[in-house]
Amino acid sequence: xxxxxxxxxxxxxxxxxxxxxxxxxxxxxxxxxxxxxxxxxxxxxxxxxxxxxxxxxxxxxxxxxxxxxxxxxxxxxxxxxxxxxxxxxxxxxxxxxxxxxxxxxxxxxxxxxxxxxxxxxxxxxxxxxxxxxxxxxxxxxxxxxxxxx
Numbered sequence: 001x002x003x004x005x006x007x008x009x010x011x012x013x014x015x016x017x018x019x020x021x022x023x024x025x026x027x028x029x030x031x032x033x034x035x036x037x038x039x040x041x042x043x044x045x046x047x048x049x050x051x052x053x054x055x056x057x058x059x060x061x062x063x064x065x066x067x068x069x070x071x072x073x074x075x076x077x078x079x080x081x082x083x084x085x086x087x088x089x090x091x092x093x094x095x096x097x098x099x100x101x102x103x104x105x106x107x108x109x110x111x112x113x114x115x116x117x118x119x120x121x122x123x124x125x126x127x128x129x130x131x132x133x134x135x136x137x138x139x140x141x142x143x144x145x146x147x148x149x
Contacts, residue, residue: 003033006072013070024055028063032073038084038105076132095133102139102146 010029014021031048032039039047045060064085067073076084076096082103095113097106117131139145 003030006033010067010070010072014066017066017069019066024059025063025066027053027055028060029067029072032064032067032085033087035085035087038076038086040082040084044085074132076134095135097135097137099139099145100136104139104144104146 006029007026010026011021013019014025027048028044031044031053035044035047041061041064042057044064045055045057048055048060064073064075068075068085072088073085074088076086084105094107094109097108098104113133116133117128121128
């Protein structure tokens with residue numbers, strides 16, 4: 001298995017929650033951690049089916065929720081009731097810029113934004129566990145906007 005450390009973390013998480021430990025769940029975990037960029041549950045299910053997986057759609061959905069709870073992946077809402085996921089495993093913390101027309105998502109890192117969650121949390125008497133910063137905008141250049149193609 002390519003992600004042995006993730007498998008160990010997920011196994012411990014499943015045991016603690018008294019969840020069943022099945023090969024299908026680890027198959028979903030591997031596929032989710034290998035997926036490049038952001039994906040929906042159905043996107044992952046289709047990719048897995050294209051590689052002859054026998055995992056059910058329900059198992060994909062349930063396992064993704066468990067992986068979010070285990071913090072191996074993150075669940076993102078980029079507007080219009082669209083849930084996307086992305087791997088947390090060995091990834092740099094980043095934020096997102098989302099085109100409201102075409103849905104294109106650009107990941108970025110900004111040192112000023114990196115400091116804000118800690119600063120705001122300290123000021124208000126909280127301790128940061130994670131943050132999500134999304135900017136909703138529109139592509140300036142029509143050639144870059146998928147909506148205009």
